[in-house]
Amino acid sequence: MSDNGIVLAAEDGVEAAFIGWLKETLNKNIFDALLIPVGTPAGDSFAYLLLQEPAILDSASPLPPVMPVQGGKAIGRLTMRENPSKRIAAVVRPCEARAAIELSKLEQAHLDNVCLITLDCPGVLPLADYLVDPVAGAARFKEASAQWDRSPMRPTCQVCDHFSLRQAPGCDLHVGTLGCPDGTAVVVAGSSKGDHVLEQMDMGGQDEDEQADFLNTAVTDWGTQVEQVEEAQTERRRQAQEDLREEIAGAEKLLGVFSSCINCHNCQRVCPVCYCRQCYFESAALKLPAENYLARAERKGALRFSPDTLLFHIGRASHMALSCVSCGACEDACPMDIPVGQVFSLLGDRAQKALGYVAGTSLEDPLPLVSYEMDELHEVEQPYVEVYPNQEVQDA
Amino acid sequence: MPEGATSSAFASERLQINQGAEETVRELLRSLLESGKVNAVLALGRTGGPSGGVAYSLFRDPEAFGADGDALPLLPFMPANAGGLLSRLTLEGPVAEPVAAVVKPCELRAFIELVKLSQGNLDNILLISSTCGGVYPLDMGIDGSLEKKLPTYWERMEQGELDDDVRPTCRACESFVPEGADITVALLGEADLDTQCTLHLNTERGAAFAGDMEGTTVSGKRDSEALERSLDERKAFREELFAGVGVGLKDLIHTFGRCIGCHGCKTVCPICYCRLCYFDSQNCERPAGFYEGELARKGGLRVPSDTVYFQLGRMAHMAISCVGCGMCTDVCPADIPVSTMFSKVGAAAQAVFDYQPGRDVTEEIPLRTFEEEEFTEVAT
Numbered sequence: 001m002s003d004n005g006i007v008l009a010a011e012d013g014v015e016a017a018f019i020g021w022l023k024e025t026l027n028k029n030i031f032d033a034l035l036i037p038v039g040t041p042a043g044d045s046f047a048y049l050l051l052q053e054p055a056i057l058d059s060a061s062p063l064p065p066v067m068p069v070q071g072g073k074a075i076g077r078l079t080m081r082e083n084p085s086k087r088i089a090a091v092v093r094p095c096e097a098r099a100a101i102e103l104s105k106l107e108q109a110h111l112d113n114v115c116l117i118t119l120d121c122p123g124v125l126p127l128a129d130y131l132v133d134p135v136a137g138a139a140r141f142k143e144a145s146a147q148w149d150r151s152p153m154r155p156t157c158q159v160c161d162h163f164s165l166r167q168a169p170g171c172d173l174h175v176g177t178l179g180c181p182d183g184t185a186v187v188v189a190g191s192s193k194g195d196h197v198l199e200q201m202d203m204g205g206q207d208e209d210e211q212a213d214f215l216n217t218a219v220t221d222w223g224t225q226v227e228q229v230e231e232a233q234t235e236r237r238r239q240a241q242e243d244l245r246e247e248i249a250g251a252e253k254l255l256g257v258f259s260s261c262i263n264c265h266n267c268q269r270v271c272p273v274c275y276c277r278q279c280y281f282e283s284a285a286l287k288l289p290a291e292n293y294l295a296r297a298e299r300k301g302a303l304r305f306s307p308d309t310l311l312f313h314i315g316r317a318s319h320m321a322l323s324c325v326s327c328g329a330c331e332d333a334c335p336m337d338i339p340v341g342q343v344f345s346l347l348g349d350r351a352q353k354a355l356g357y358v359a360g361t362s363l364e365d366p367l368p369l370v371s372y373e374m375d376e377l378h379e380v381e382q383p384y385v386e387v388y389p390n391q392e393v394q395d396a
Numbered sequence: 397m398p399e400g401a402t403s404s405a406f407a408s409e410r411l412q413i414n415q416g417a418e419e420t421v422r423e424l425l426r427s428l429l430e431s432g433k434v435n436a437v438l439a440l441g442r443t444g445g446p447s448g449g450v451a452y453s454l455f456r457d458p459e460a461f462g463a464d465g466d467a468l469p470l471l472p473f474m475p476a477n478a479g480g481l482l483s484r485l486t487l488e489g490p491v492a493e494p495v496a497a498v499v500k501p502c503e504l505r506a507f508i509e510l511v512k513l514s515q516g517n518l519d520n521i522l523l524i525s526s527t528c529g530g531v532y533p534l535d536m537g538i539d540g541s542l543e544k545k546l547p548t549y550w551e552r553m554e555q556g557e558l559d560d561d562v563r564p565t566c567r568a569c570e571s572f573v574p575e576g577a578d579i580t581v582a583l584l585g586e587a588d589l590d591t592q593c594t595l596h597l598n599t600e601r602g603a604a605f606a607g608d609m610e611g612t613t614v615s616g617k618r619d620s621e622a623l624e625r626s627l628d629e630r631k632a633f634r635e636e637l638f639a640g641v642g643v644g645l646k647d648l649i650h651t652f653g654r655c656i657g658c659h660g661c662k663t664v665c666p667i668c669y670c671r672l673c674y675f676d677s678q679n680c681e682r683p684a685g686f687y688e689g690e691l692a693r694k695g696g697l698r699v700p701s702d703t704v705y706f707q708l709g710r711m712a713h714m715a716i717s718c719v720g721c722g723m724c725t726d727v728c729p730a731d732i733p734v735s736t737m738f739s740k741v742g743a744a745a746q747a748v749f750d751y752q753p754g755r756d757v758t759e760e761i762p763l764r765t766f767e768e769e770e771f772t773e774v775a776t
Contacts, residue, residue, distance in 0.1 A: 033691060035699060040653030045730070047653070047703075050687060051696035068656045068730065069700065077681075077700040084684035086691075110684070131654070131731045252445075259444025259451070260538065262475045264727050266658040277681070278672050287671075289488040293454060294495070297436050301457035302466065304443055305481050309451075333658045333729045336449070337538045 004198045005188040005215050014177055014185045018062055018119075021187070021201075023054040025089065030200050031115065032086035035074060037064045044134045048074040050088070062091050062175075065141030067124045070329045072099025072272035072360075075116075076109045083110040090114055093121045094168035095160070095327040098360025099272035101170045102323045105367050108275045115193055119175040120164045120226070123150050123157025127332045148178070148229065156328030156341040159237040162361075164226045165190050170362050173197060179225025186218045241346045248343055254310060257343065260336045261309050267330035267340050268316055273323040273359075281312045313340070317347050322368055323359045324348030409603065410582075410618065411595045413611035417581055420593035421469050421498065421524075424579075424609055426461035428496055433605060434522060435493040438478060438485070441467040450537060451475050454485075454495075469498040470583070472549055472562065473542060474531045477721050479506025479754075480666035483516035490519035496605070498524045500531065501574035502721035505754025506666035508576055509717045512761050515669045522605055525574035526581035527623065529553045530566025534726045556585030556622030558629075565722030565735045568634035570627060575755050578602030585622020638740045641733055648704050651737070654730045655703050661724035661734045667714040667753075675706045707734075711741055716762055717753045718742030 010017030025031045038049040038060050046064040048071060049056065071092035076099075078084065090100070097116040103109035122145035129152075130137035140152055150158045161167060165174035165188065172194035176186045189195040248257050265282065268274045280286075286308060297303035324344050331341030352358055354377070355368040413420050428434040436454045443451045443466075450473055453466075460467040478499040485491065499507070504525050510516045529549065536542040545561060552559050558567055566572075574580055580596040583589065595611075597603040641647070659676065662668045674680070680702060690697045718738050725735035746752060749762035 033688075038696075042650045042653050045654035048699050049696050050691055050699050052691055053695045056696050068654065074699045078687055079684055080681055081683040082685070084688060086688055127656070127729055128731070256444040256448050260449025260475075262451075262534065262664070262727070264658075264660040264663050266660040266663070266727070266729060269658045269660070269663075270656060277676065277678065282671065284671065287484065287487055290485050290491045290495075293485060294436055294456075294491065297454040297456040301455075302441070302460055303454045303456075305438060305452045305454050306476070306484060333656065333660070335534050335660070335727045335729060337535070 004195050005186055005219055006198060007184060007186055007215055007218050009184040013183055015062060018175055019057050019060060023057055026054045030197055031089040033088045035088055036060045036062060036091040063119055065125050065138050066127050066130045068127060070099055070272040070327055071096030072103055075100040075114060076103045079110040079114060080108055083112045088114050089117055091117045094118045094162055095325045097171045098168050098325040099327060101360040101363055102273050102325060104363060106275060115173060115197060116171045117173045118168060118171040120177045122148055123153030123160060125152060126154045154328045156326055156331060156345055159240045161230060161233040161237050166226050167230060168361060170360060176222040178229060179221045180218055186222050244342055244346055258310050258313055258338060261338060262336055263306050263309060264335060266333035270329045270333040273320050281315060317344060321348045321351040322357060325360045409597050410614050411597060411606060411609060411611040412614055413593045413609060415593060416590040417583060417593040418470055421581060422461040424606060425496060426458045427608060428605060429458040434496045436495050438497040439467050439469040440471050452478055452481055472531045473537055477506050477666040477723050478503040479510060482507045482521060483510040486517040487515060490517040494520045494522055496522040496524060500528050501525055501572055502719045504574050504577055505719040506721060508754040508757050509667060509719060510669060511757055518757060522601060523577045524579045525577035527584040528572040529584050530558050530562030532561060533563050550589055553583055554587055554589050556626055563722050564637055565720060565725060568630060568637045569720060570630055573623060579606055584626060585620055637736055641736050643737050643741055648707060651732060652704050652707050655732060656730050657700050658729060660727040662710055664723040664727045667717045675702060675709060711738060715742040715745045719754050
């Protein structure tokens with residue numbers, strides 16, 4: 001994070017000030033286009049819109065109450081084949097930016113001309129809760145987020161510990177609101193790309209020293225508050241994961257968790273980092289002759305059909321856990337209310353911790369699976385007989 | 397559907413059995429497995445232990461159909477359209493030995509439609525279905541409310557009525573009497589379902605497999621006033637339901653505006669059998685330049701794009717074969733009435749060709765038939 005920054009302030013709220021600032025970036029030709037959530041035609045949800053007309057920004061919502069599409073996925077769709085020729089600013093939540101960064105490392109997004117702009121995130125409501133009554137949902141979100149009350153938010157958001165620039169430092173620009181007086185926010189740069197934007201946007205005219213003092217105080221207050229919230233969230237996350245682990249550890253329990261899965265694969269389809277065009281589990285590889293299924297039914301007494309339900313989830317987890325950004329999109333899309341986002345978050349955290357990696361926090365950190373270190377993971381090199389003394393005797 | 401149409405699907409022979417419907421079906425399936433007459437039974441059952449869910453399984457162990465067994469063959473729930481599952485089972489070729497399948501009428505129609513689309517094989521599949529009172533939505537299977545509803549469900553079934561909480565798609569279904577089943581279990585409008593059961597043996601195969609059951613064989617046509625009444629009620633509900641959704645382009649943009657692009661509707665649709673949907677394919681992975689071009693033209697565009705295009709494309713591909721099973725609505729995380737829209741369009745498309753999907757395996761799919769004299773009005 002650089003020292004560069006500005007303070008946003010407006011009588012009608014931070015959102016209005018931020019949108020005004022975004023309009024300026026278009027008017028000043030700093031960006032050619034913006035990718036930002038905008039209300040849908042029916043007014044009952046939000047969708048990412050790529051826009052260049054500043055006027056459309058009046059219906060934009062930088063922090064909508066729900067996350068119908070993961071912004072990382074939207075950025076991926078836009079840039080999967082090539083760098084856009086236009087300079088695009090993407091206004092997304094921190095987990096969405098992290099997904100975009102992860103996709104870029106997986107060569108599924110091209111971010112050279114994309115400026116990732118994030119905001120301190122209070123979480124989002126579960127999509128199903130919100131859609132019951134979007135007007136009431138929006139009001140509930142507004143009230144809760146004003147107080148940084150995460151209790152009505154999605155379970156993954158309730159225990160999110162990557163809600164600000166401090167924990168998602170790969171973003172180019174960040175709007176900090178935590179700890180700022182009502183109606184104000186700080187915009188700080190997370191990268192040289194962000195720095196450059198702030199320099200270009202420097203409007204000048206005001207007393208520079210006074211401005212700098214004000215900014216320094218605001219940034220310090222914001223930073224202190226972010227640290228405090230981070231501490232509390234980290235503890236909540238640890239506790240929640242400990243409890244969840246009790247509920248899901250072991251094949252039996254895991255089978256129970258996924259027993260109501262209907263194999264719609266919505267989780268995979270909405271996951272920003274599950275980028276395979278065709279999932280292995282939907283491929284011809286698993287379309288087998290009837291004898292295969294019937295033989296399995298005979299061996300086990302009964303074969304769940306479609307088969308491979310748990311295998312699908314374990315397979316998906318092993319493919320993407322290292323890149324999981326805990327966004328919770330999978331859980332939102334599950335028609336059976338399976339805590340799939342919480343389970344994958346837990347698996348992701350553990351896998352990433354084991355390899356000293358945090359998904360989507362840096363463009364430079366290499367993906368663990370494409371990096372090689374001579375000295376790592378010695379604990380799994382231990383011979384079986386040392387890990388499980390006497391087990392061989394029992395097995396025999 | 398002409399007058400008295402609900403009974404036309406029944407053959408003249410039926411078996412009256414002095415025990416409840418659930419018991420009868422369990423005993424039939426258990427004896428079929430025990431005697432080795434069938435190799436396996438596809439039916440609903442509990443999975444993942446007592447607190448687990450409900451899923452289709454291929455049951456091989458007869459004990460699954462014992463009084464405390466895991467199978468739940470008549471549960472009014474549809475976690476997957478079994479037509480799609482039968483297609484998966486027989487995609488690579490027919491089963492070598494008989495397999496029985498307990499399916500709802502819309503699942504049966506889906507399977508027959510898939511067979512016509514060369515996605516499955518009917519050989520050696522013993523189809524057992526029932527007069528259907530609809531199923532409860534998926535979310536009622538999550539919180540235990542389905543289980544609590546069952547006494548009401550069966551009480552109302554005896555009265556020939558549908559519970560108000562079954563899916564709207566089911567309440568609007570006109571095809572609740574299975575056609576093409578080997579055995580039809582009479583459920584809707586049958587008094588004393590816990591002590592009496594009537595099995596309609598519609599085919600020779602059905603008669604052969606159910607022949608060992610103890611009961612009285614009765615011949616002669618049997619009209620069911622209750623089925624006729626249910627048909628009228630469902631038609632009225634259907635009209636109301638269809639009137640509530642528009643399917644013009646503006647309506648589609650409005651309603652599908654909240655679509656999250658999960659394509660779950662396509663994944664659970666039994667008719668959408670493509671391994672890789674066009675809309676998930678490389679054709680829809682566009683270079684950034686494409687979006688920039690659209691942006692210049694329109695000033696703003698939704699990303700990911702193709703939201704309504706996907707729905708229209710899917711509709712164009714499968715509406716003629718849509719069996720109205722309602723899985724698409726049930727699975728939708730954005731609560732979009734997908735099935736109502738697709739059924740409405742499907743019914744209109746099917747009417748043009750006088751085609752009813754899944755009615756008869758020998759009936760050609762309209763897109764595969766050619767008539768020299770048709771649609772002259774659009775040929776001008």
